[in-house]
Amino acid sequence: MKILEDISYKINDKKIFNNFTLNVADKGTTAIIGSNGKGKTTLLKIILRLLKINSGKVLSPNKMSYVPDGTEIFFGGITPQIYFDYLLDLENDEIAFKKRINKLQEQIEYPMEINDQKIANLSLGQRKMVMIVSALARETDLYILDEPFSGLDQKRQLLLSKTMSELSTNKPVLFTSHDNPKLWPKNTKIVEI
Numbered sequence: 625m626k627i628l629e630d631i632s633y634k635i636n637d638k639k640i641f642n643n644f645t646l647n648v649a650d651k652g653t654t655a656i657i658g659s660n661g662k663g664k665t666t667l668l669k670i671i672l673r674l675l676k677i678n679s680g681k682v683l684s685p686n687k688m689s690y691v692p693d694g695t696e697i698f699f700g701g702i703t704p705q706i707y708f709d710y711l712l713d714l715e716n717d718e719i720a721f722k723k724r725i726n727k728l729q730e731q732i733e734y735p736m737e738i739n740d741q742k743i744a745n746l747s748l749g750q751r752k753m754v755m756i757v758s759a760l761a762r763e764t765d766l767y768i769l770d771e772p773f774s775g776l777d778q779k780r781q782l783l784l785s786k787t788m789s790e791l792s793t794n795k796p797v798l799f800t801s802h803d804n805p806k807l808w809p810k811n812t813k814i815v816e817i
C-alpha cells in the first residue's frame with residue numbers, strides 16, 4: 625500500500641524529507657528505523673495528516689489508529705477507565721469494542737489496578753499500555769505505533785509483538801523502533817530513513 629508519494633517536508637528551512645515515497649506491507653508489519661532526530665516521529669505525524677507537507681501526496685487511509693511514543697501526556701487529568709468509557713461512547717458497536725478492549729488487556733497483561741489512577745501519574749510503561757489498548761481496540765485501516773516497545777518490560781514487549789503480528793494478518797501495522805529487531809514480529813518489512 626502506497627502511503628506517501630514524493631513528499632518533501634522542511635522545518636525552518638532544514639530539509640527533513642526530500643521526495644520521499646513510502647510503501648507499507650498491505651498485510652503485515654513495517655518498521656521505520658533511523659537514528660535519533662532522523663524524522664521517524666515526524667514521518668508518522670505526516671502520515672496521520674497532523675503536519676502539512678511542502679510537496680507530494682499523502683495517500684494514507686482516513687481511518688487510522690495511533691499510539692504516540694508516550695513522551696507527550698494526553699488526558700492527564702482523567703483515569704484510564706474514564707478514557708476507555710469515553711471511547712466506548714464514540715463507538716457504534718459498544719459490545720464489540722468492549723470485547724476488543726478486554727481481549728487486548730488480556731493479551732498484554734494490562735495491569736487493571738491502574739484504571740483508577742490519573743493518567744498523568746502513571747509510569748511511562750503504564751501510560752503506554754493505556755494507549756496501546758485504546759488505539760488497537762479501534763477498527764481502522766492502518767495501525768501506527770511510535771516506539772511501541774520502549775518503556776515496556778521484556779515480557780510485555782514479547783506479548784505486544786505477538787499482538788501486533790496477529791493484528792497485521794488483517795490490516796497494515798506500521799511502527800518505529802530503536803529496540804532489538806528480535807522483538808519485532810517475524811517478516812517485518814524494514815524501511816530505513
Ligand SMILES: Nc1ncnc2c1ncn2[C@@H]1O[C@H](COP(=O)(O)OP(=O)(O)OP(=O)(O)O)[C@@H](O)[C@H]1O
Nearest residue numbers: 635636640658659660661662663664665666667802
Ligand atoms: N516542532 C519542531 N520544531 C523544530 N524542529 C523540530 C520540531 N519537531 C521536530 N523537529 C526536528 O526534526 C527532526 C526530526 O525529529 P523527530 O522527532 O521526527 O525524530 P525521531 O527520528 O523521531 O527521533 P527519536 O529517535 O529521538 O524519537 C529533529 O532534528 C528535530 O529536532
Ligand SMILES: [Mg+2]
Nearest residue numbers: 664665666693
Ligand atoms: Mg521519535
